[in-house]
Amino acid sequence: MGSLNHQLEAKDIGLRTPEVVMDLKRLGSFYPYKLSFMRKLIRKVMTEKWDISLTLFNLDKDGFGEAVYEIKTPLNNFHFVVFANFLDPELRSDRVIAEAWDMTVTLRQGVFNPKDLIFLKENVPLQEKGRMTSNSVVLSRANKSSRNFDYVINELSSGKQPCIKKINEVGYLYRTTAVYGSGKFGMADWDKVKTSYADFSEPFSAEMFSCFLIRQFSLDQADHIAHQRNPKTAVKLNESIKRYIGIGNATGLGMAPFLIKHPLLINNWIETRERVLAKVLNDTSPDKNKLATFLLLVSRAIIHLNQITTSNLTQKEININVSDDLNLIASYVTEQQDKIKKWQQVTQYVAENFSIEAQELINTVLIEIYPEEALLFEKNQEIKEIYDLIPEMKLSKLKTIIQNQYQWALKYNFKSENADAIFWYRSEEKMEPRLGERNIDKGADKEMLIGIARSIEQCYSTIQNLSPELKINNVAEFIFAHPEYRQIIRRIQTMSKTTYGEIQANLNDKDVLPIHLLRCKLSFFGVGKFDPKSRLWVRNTMFQGAPIVSDISNEYKDEWFFPVMPNIESSKGNEIH
């Protein structure tokens, strides 16, 4: 589809413009939604009733040892192998650069035999320093939340359920610090996973599933240790509390370049979300029931926001403000409900009066109350990430494309110090991306090509200043003279056929906030409860409120949306060994 047609179609179906959607701050205000990867995965696991069972649970009294979960899906058999080792608390670190962890895991396909366990035991705990076989799909690790883990064990072993408010302060027993897939360390390539292991053919679903099982193991291990510690008095963790315990995650800059390096994929994610939203806004009308559901979910979102514990003052303020905004929006909708005939009336009111965060939260709620419309987009369209050059394109046409579709990139003045103050580089520590200050920090000569706005501006400026004597007519001739622009021109030509994909921000700016990039990606994963620790990394919680393995045979209600604390009396131990 040509760019003009695409833009006309986008306008026709009421998609928001890229200028609105692709603004970095807005992307950093996205919340997990109905089609986030975790939600999709759990729907699949629950509706297909995957059979997940513990086939080995060889843990000592302190919970150290190995465990193997067997997973039978409609298409395949997998094993999730866990190694729980003693970790000196002084070595416990969330940094990706850590060398040892409380728990290391792998997800692998096929028959499992004892010899495999020997090989895995030698490699999985090493993580990046080990090698995996080509039937391994995911490699990951997690550390205990020292605050919560010991507290939960103590309570359970003495016959009490942990206080839900205390659980809420952290929200998980373990947090992952890295989840690797897609062929890392010799594992199965994505091309193999999506075809041969089709249960995980959705992007990141194998990685998400591994996090789901890390959470399950954390619950099983806690029950086990409590029982070992005091078999006579210990109780099992209440199932409602189990559901409210998620799996923590610490995400740093490592995730940020992904959004820049895969614009076609990002376009797909964002366009899907925007299409769902447009469909809800265009094709549905609020009736009494839907307005009631809307108000119910808004009030749940308010409670959810109020229950988030974060020491980050900015995030705290955002949560309070959005919560206040939601209260006002709820009052408006309640008062005006007889007059509200289209949802656009609500979104317009919200856009005119409230923050970007509140706007995006309301969009998420609107999508949530129309599952039938949203699930029309459930099946992911496979994207072939091909960025081929169109060498015969006239240079004048390329110039026009940049002027029309990359106007946002041309507005920065890269001669000013602030606009080019930051550079991105890879640290020698596990090759993780980092930020440096130009003229202050080392490494500018090894800068990563992350600043798309700057590359576009440089390319455009070179085209503008070409001498007519060179008689350069098309892109191939331009690249013959300036090969340094081949990469960015391929990107411009490809992305000009899409609506979204380019994040409209200068990532070299002095005040760039990479945390927006992280939160955007995490929202598509389905991660919530953002707890930023700086502008460079964020803690968050996955699968909080989601079903646990023992729920799989039960009827599934796809409602773990903005999880809130369950109403439980903390002293009651209702499930005794």
Next chain:
Amino acid sequence: MKFIRISVNESKALLTRVCESHYKHQYDYEDIATIVQWLELHDLDGVRTLLDEINKPLQKNNTLTKHKKESKQRLILSDNSQNILHKIRIFSDLTLAKCHEDGLCFTTINNIAHQQTILVNLKNVSVRGYHATAWWIETEQKHLHIAKIAPNQDYPIYKTIKLNKYAVNLQPYLNLIYSKNDIQSLKSYTNEHEIQGESIIQKVNTHDFNERLFQKINDGLEIKFDHYQQLTKIADLILVEASEKSRQGAGE
């Protein structure tokens, strides 16, 4: 000989870092890595070619070619026989653009090394709806290489023919013809050797290429360990020394 098995994705990541390290941002390093990987995935010595080129001094931007001569439907480029990986796509792009304009372009690249790097480009010509033929002689072995692709194909048919006779002191060259229509005279030229009974020592078709790729996707690639070490060493040159400040992005 020791080998290491790496996945396709690992090889792409490694080669991209190697190419970024060596070619910097002066060239389309991501695409150069794609070319190398394509060759490696299809058993066409991508890694060896890359290491060979890296060990030679890199031609600078302004000496991309010694000459570029153009007339309608004809392009003659002179290379310096040193490195081709960072230029082959540019030469192919020029040929394709000219073919788009004139319906056909016959390009000769003189003094060129590693002509097999053109093979990956042929698919790009094909997906645009053109026919493409590439041929060259490997002088030492007296091998004629011919690769042909029709529109909308994933792979060319690639033949290597042992020649009974050929002109001595032939400079290394690569001929390309990209055209809107299939060229019958070219077909007869490229078939001529078969007719003359010269032995085809290798014929690789779509099925063979696919099989090679499928095997790598399934099992990964086996790379000579010393090649892997050389690549890693070059790739690591793009890394920056860690400091307490750099660790601020790495969690608490």
